[in-house]
Amino acid sequence: MRETSARRARLAAFSRWFPAEQDLRGHDPVLGWLHAVAHGADLLGSFxxxxxxxxxxxxxxxxxxLLTRNDYVFAQQEDDRLAQAMALVLTRPEVDEHQALAWLDTVENDFEGLPSGPLPAYAANCLRTLRTLYLVADLGVRRSRDAAPVVLPHRDALKRRLAEVMAPVFQHA
Structure with missing residues (x-):
C-alpha cells in the first residue's frame, strides 16, 4: 500500500512540475544539465x-x-525526447484511436490563434515535437536503445491527423 501511495505522490508532484517549469535551459556551464523538458519527458514515458x-x-x-508559453527554443533534442515519450504512451493497448488522436484537437485549436509572422518559441517547439512524433509513428518507437521498434497501434490515423494539424502552420504546405 505504501508503494502505491508513494507512486501516486510522485506522479502528482511530477504532474504539477512538468508543465509549469519555466527554466528550460538545456545545459548550464556551472550547474550542468538542467534539461527539464528532456528529463521530464523521460519520466513521462516511464509513468x-x-x-x-x-x-x-x-x-x-x-x-x-507542449503548449506552455515560454521563450526558449529547444536546442538539445528536447523535442525528440518528448515525442519518444508520447509515442511510448501511445503504444499502450488500452489507448483507442479516439484517445490517440483527441489531444491533437487542443493543439490545433491553439495553433488557430497564432499570430502571422515569426512563430512564438513554444509553437516552434510544439511543431518540432509533432514532426518528430510523425517520424516515430512512421518508423516505430524503441523501448530501449537495443530494442526493436514497436509499431504504434494507430500509426496511420495518427500520421494523418498530425499532418492535418501541422499543415496550416507551414507557410508552403
Whole structure:
C-alpha cells in the first residue's frame, strides 16, 4: 500500500512540475544539465507505460507541456525526447484511436490563434515535437536503445491527423 501511495505522490508532484517549469535551459556551464523538458519527458514515458498510470493522463500532461508559453527554443533534442515519450504512451493497448488522436484537437485549436509572422518559441517547439512524433509513428518507437521498434497501434490515423494539424502552420504546405 505504501508503494502505491508513494507512486501516486510522485506522479502528482511530477504532474504539477512538468508543465509549469519555466527554466528550460538545456545545459548550464556551472550547474550542468538542467534539461527539464528532456528529463521530464523521460519520466513521462516511464509513468506512461506503467500499468497503474492512465495513459490519457500522460498524453494530456505532454500536451500541456507542449503548449506552455515560454521563450526558449529547444536546442538539445528536447523535442525528440518528448515525442519518444508520447509515442511510448501511445503504444499502450488500452489507448483507442479516439484517445490517440483527441489531444491533437487542443493543439490545433491553439495553433488557430497564432499570430502571422515569426512563430512564438513554444509553437516552434510544439511543431518540432509533432514532426518528430510523425517520424516515430512512421518508423516505430524503441523501448530501449537495443530494442526493436514497436509499431504504434494507430500509426496511420495518427500520421494523418498530425499532418492535418501541422499543415496550416507551414507557410508552403
Amino acid at each position: 506512461g507505460t506503467h500499468a497503474a498510470v492512465r495513459p490519457t493522463d500522460m498524453i494530456s500532461l505532454a500536451t500541456e507541456r
